[in-house]
Amino acid sequence: MRRSILETKVEILSKVSNNNQYNDTQDMAPTHIMLLCNLSWKPMKEYINDMVKRNLLMRNNGKYRVTAEGFNVLDMWKQITISMG
Numbered sequence: 071m072r073r074s075i076l077e078t079k080v081e082i083l084s085k086v087s088n089n090n091q092y093n094d095t096q097d098m099a100p101t102h103i104m105l106l107c108n109l110s111w112k113p114m115k116e117y118i119n120d121m122v123k124r125n126l127l128m129r130n131n132g133k134y135r136v137t138a139e140g141f142n143v144l145d146m147w148k149q150i151t152i153s154m155g
Contacts, residue, residue, distance in 0.1 A: 079117055080147050081107050083126060087136045087144060097133030 073081070085106045089098045104114045118134060121127040126140035136144070 075117070078107065078109070078113075079121060079126075080144070082114075082117060082121065083136055083140050083144050086127065086134055087141065097130050097135050099133050103134065 082103060085103060086098045089096070089102075100114065100118060103109075103118065104111060107114070109117075118127060121140070122129055122134075124139075125137055126143055127134045128137050
């Protein structure tokens with residue numbers, strides 16, 4: 071079954087946020103995101119650019135980290151999935 075765009079973006083946030091917790095640099099390279107989320111380059115860049123515009127991700131020296139707003143979205147997603155069972 072194919073992931074929706076929303077599910078893909080939430081997965082990107084989740085993978086980058088996990089990196090923020092366990093990595094000293096706290097930033098993730100786009101190629102790392104692409105591999106972890108099993109995406110091709112072009113769609114991954116489109117998703118990331120959209121998420122930067124929406125202030126869910128922040129770009130820093132060509133790498134990305136989750137913003138406070140991005141963490142809020144992840145928390146809301148977790149609450150929705152728990153509520154839906």
